[in-house]
Amino acid sequence: MxxxxxxxxxxxxxxxxxxxxxxxxxxxxxxxxxxxxxxxxxxxxxxxxxxxxxxxxxxxxxxxxxxxxxxxxxxxxxxxxxxxxxxxxxxxxxxxxxxxxxxxxxxxxxxxxxxxxxxxxxxxxxxxxxxxxxxxxxxxxxxxxxxNNEGGKLAAQTMAKLAGDKPGSVLILDTIAGTSTTAARAKGFQDELKKHPNLKAAGIQFTQNEPDQAAAKVTAALASTPDLVGIFATNLNTGEGAATGLRNAGKIGKVNLVGFDASPSEIDGMKKGEYQALIAQxxxxxxxxxxxxxxxxxxxxxxxxxxxxELHAITKDDLDANAKYFYKQSC
Incomplete structure (x- = not known):
């Protein structure tokens, strides 16, 4: 969305x-x-x-x-x-x-x-x-x-698997306040993250659904939160912006990025290692x-x-097996 x-x-x-x-x-x-x-x-x-x-x-x-x-x-x-x-x-x-x-x-x-x-x-x-x-x-x-609440929980579970036992903070990037879907994703993620004591929420940042704002939020978080180990982006634009912020900081693959949706650009980003997981609708x-x-x-x-x-967690290892969930650019 x-x-x-x-x-x-x-x-x-x-x-x-x-x-x-x-x-x-x-x-x-x-x-x-x-x-x-x-x-x-x-x-x-x-x-x-x-x-x-x-x-x-x-x-x-x-x-x-x-x-x-x-x-x-x-x-x-x-x-x-x-x-x-x-x-x-x-x-x-x-x-x-x-x-x-x-x-x-x-x-x-x-x-x-x-x-x-x-x-x-x-x-x-x-x-x-x-x-x-x-x-x-x-x-x-x-x-x-x-x-969407369950989607947020699935994203947190996936983030926990990616982080393993490594302790650290996780940033949540939301879109615009008052959007029912992304708010539910953020809440589900926060609730599930509490079950993983090695990980703590670094707060929710609103991006107005603008990739450049998401990139700026990531840049600021990297500077203020040295133990940042993960980012959950609640939709396509926040994910693209987060990937840009990580790329500019040389942190691609060093900070786990879990996005929502499975657009062509996100799938391409996963192939390049920019995303470690996607929650596909x-x-x-x-x-x-x-x-x-x-x-x-x-x-x-x-x-x-x-x-x-339905919702599906996709990683690079099972990308081809989940191709039927990739989003279309035309009918």
Missing amino acids: KLSKTFLVAGTLATAAALVAACGSGQVGESGSGDSGNSANSKKLALVPGTQAEPFYISMQCGAQDEAKKLGYELTTQAPQKFDAALQTTIVNSMGSNPPAALLITPTDDHAMLAPIQQVKNRGSKIVEVDTSLKDQSVAVSSISSN DPAQIGTKGVDQAVAAIEGKPVQRQLNA
């Missing part, structure tokens, strides 16, 4: 209008037709991921598109250029006069996205949360995500299950309120 700092509000309308197309072209953007007419919308689903052009969301869109086609529904996808509530709100608000039968959405802020999503629900759309969720659990009929499965729950809700069938997708 990818986040970023906010744009100027004045630019949001132009940004939404310029959304790029099609998972098939390698970017999460706009796909499908935009036919109007509420009676025709009974077979229309809308997917609004967290951001465009990110392998996690491309993989999620691919799974959703395939499942929608299989079930006889049409899926249209629009994504903001960055993981930003103002940009995502513009997209959601544009559905007001012509709402889909169901909206599958990755809320970019667990509070700020409540009002715009609620408005779409009030116009008759079923709401399904994919990847992230709102604090208010009364809005969505179903939420599908990885068990299954975004295609999240998309598939999201469509299944949306269609069930539309058709009046039983819906499951909470579903989890």
Whole structure:
């Protein structure tokens, strides 16, 4: 899941209008037709991921598109250029006069996205949360995500195996406060780390999901924490920034880096020794299950309120065996 700092509000309308197309072209953007007419919308689903052009969301869109086609529904996808509530709100608000039968959405802020999503629900759309969720659990009929708390625990267990008996501190790099998924990962990691007395948490640093800020945080941590033995990066951007910080300090391979997700750049980084482990999600499965729950809700069938997708710890030794979990850049 990818986040970023906010744009100027004045630019949001132009940004939404310029959304790029099609998972098939390698970017999460706009796909499908935009036919109007509420009676025709009974077979229309809308997917609004967290951001465009990110392998996690491309993989999620691919799974959703395939499942929608299989079930006889049409899926249209629009994504903001960055993981930003103002940009995502513009997209959601544009559905007001012509709402889909169901909206599958990755809320970019667990509070700020409540009002715009609620408005779409009030116009008759079923709401399904994919990847992230709102604090208010009364809005969505179903939420599908990885068990991010368990993912954080898995990351800590993996870090402990990498460190062995060596004592030292471990830095946690989070993204933006208020992001449900990465917050759960950080908490799960902290809780599990307490079970390994040779390792202690060096605190959580927020990076605003900017790789350069993550790199700067790592540089500062290396200077202030001489016994740093590990870094847990809660998503793609923090991981890439952490790798840059370690590279600049000549610490690649000397400080264990455990990242989240399995994007092409992260897999390449693992092959180069920049990452010692990755916690891979299954975004295609999240998309598939999201469509299944949306269609069930539309058709009046039983819906499951909470579903989890699988997580997998990958190291360089078992990289090839886990290739099926690598994220896509196009459908």
